Amino acid sequence: MSEEKKLFKPDSYRVTIDNITIDVEPGTTILNAARQIGGDVTPPAMCYYSKLQGSGGKCRTCLVEVAAGSAADPRPIPKLVASCRTNVMDGMVVKNITSERVLDARAGVVEFLLINHPLDCPICDQAGECHLQDLSYEHGKEGTRYEFKRRTFEKEDIGPYIQLHMTRCILCYRCTYVADQLTDNRAHGILDRGDHAEISTYISKAIDNDFSGNMIDVCPVGALTDKTFRFKNRVWFTKPVDAHRDCDKCCGKVTLWQRGDDVLRVTARKDEWGEVQSYARPDDKGGGNQPGWICNDCRFHKKKTSDWVIDGLTNINRHSVISQGKYPGLVMPNETIAEVMSGRDPKLLMDIHSVSDVNSVELGSLPGAATSNIFEKKDQ
Amino acid sequence: MSVRLTNRSVEVNRKPMTFLESIYLWNILKGMGITISHLFKKKATINYPEQKRSFSKVFRGLHVLNRDAEGRENCTACGLCAVACPAEAITMEAAERLPGEEHLYREEKYAAKYEINMLRCIFCGLCEEACPKDAIYLSQTFAPANYGRKGFIYKKEDLLIPHPVNEKEAYEKALGNKAAKNSYTKTNNSPFGDRVWE
Secondary structure: OHHHHHHHOOOOEEEEEOOEEEEEOOOOEHHHHHHHHOHHHOOOOOOOOOOOOOOOOOOOOOEEEEEEOOOOOOOOOOOOEEOOOOEOOOOEEEEOOOOHHHHHHHHHHHHHHOOOOOOOOOOOOOOOOOHHHHHHHHHOOOOOOOOOOOOOOOOOEOOOOEEEOHHHOOOOOHHHHHHHHOOOOOOOEEEOOHHHOEEEOHHHOOOOOOOOOHHHHHOOOOOEEEHHHOOOOOHHHOEEEEEEOOOOOOOOEEEEEEEOOEEEEEEEOEOOOOOEOEEEOOOOOOOOEEEOOOOHHHHHHOOOHHHOEEEEEOOOOOOOHHHOOOOOOOOOOOOOHHHHOOOOOOOOOOOHHHHOOOOOOOHHHOOOOOEHHHHHHHHO | OOOOOOOOOOOOOOOOOOHHHHOOHHHHHHHHHHHHHHHOOOOOOOOOOOOOOOOOOOOOOOEEEOEOOOOOEOOOOOOHHHHHOOOOOEEEEEEEOOOOOOOOEOOOEEEEEEEEEOOOOOOOOHHHHHOOOOOEEEOOOOOOOOOOOHHHEEOHHHHEOOOOOOOHHHHHHHHHHHOOOOOOOOOOOOOOOOOOOO
16 A cells, blocks of 8 residues: 555645645645644644644544545545544645634534533633633633533542643543653553543552653643642743753753742743644754653752753743733843932832742742641741 | 914914003902802812712722632632732732631632732722632722831731621621622632523
């Protein structure tokens, strides 16, 4: 079959997505072709992750309409297709945001995804960078029609670094692919079927692999979150800064989420699709770009600014809530009073830190969420 | 002579004043007339604090942090009030609820520290609008005056309403004439806050 393919294989396929034509390599999926165009024509994806083999085809948010199958057979595909799993054909015409059917279907998919998803965004640490939150604001309906009891699970502890909230899970399987492909022994998978399906570590084994922390980065919702960041701060109040260090296990290129000089969280660097960025690695023989997964040591143990070499502010889309209050070109005016008054500060100057109780606890150094014990101890 | 663009411009009268004009007698009488006429008009001022002006129904005053009917704090430190605040007056620190603290806090996460800088606050009410948990309200009073600036950093203890079970009297007093309506004691624990689904 592979030989047959080679016989008719042209150099590139011409595909039209939302009236934009692009030439792509044969074997490219519609989703990746749309990503090459970029912008609004790219279908959203909750389960597909280009850096994880075999991912995709589960969440159905990337449904698109194929108005003409190919140049050889221009009949439309009757049903909407999952663009992450459908390869392009030469002369294919795809409709994404120009199709009423797609938008309607996607709103339905979002509604289904939200059926069992708890609306606890005010508590969830993922809020502000949650793909499901973005998706439901862009495509969903603001109210829910679901009146029944939502699916709930017993809370399960899966180790000291990762917090699992099974109720928030949308079963995208990305984390199990991380466990499969990045860690050497899979201790993490899906148990049960259908509505009872849940992510779990097999027989509650703690995940102690060096790359298990990447599950947090691939999780599109708040089901897997960083325990060392738990409730420390909201994502949009922390300042993302690109940094790197020499790490013998991973690429060492990360984003630090800072509050003042405290590093509250360390994540891998994300690209515009919310996926881990790829880097060309000099030590790789094959060359090419490798996804910049980071190891647990960098993620959970290097929580000091001095551990890192700062590369500069992370570029954040200005439409993201994370960009609020952050001004890259900021020039602070000089304090003139002390200069003019021979070193004396203004008499009525109030130092907010002498009055405020906030920042009395060093949140960055805590191994987990702050509790009343920690605050009470501080007050005494 | 300059070009006239409209017919509305009037030449300035630069004639020297006559003797009658230069003693300003008429102008003084005219001014005094206006002043004295105000003595017989209704006063614009009141004798605060003996008298108090009534506020409009939508007056936005000092903030309160709400509790539910069982006295648990509604706030979950989600930070939406702080991000909505145009004056950046609100700061908070969150903590995780320990087992055994369920009677204190309504949700798994709560605000361990919550501060509003009343010097910065512009009483726009956006925090109230942003709150998904029915937790912050702007009340009908304003921040009392103070000689120092330090008194204007309002902490959680200053903002929380009285406990409806443990401090019943203070709670009833704080409700005032709202007691009948009981608008602060919603028992709805659904994740949709106080929205009614019909």
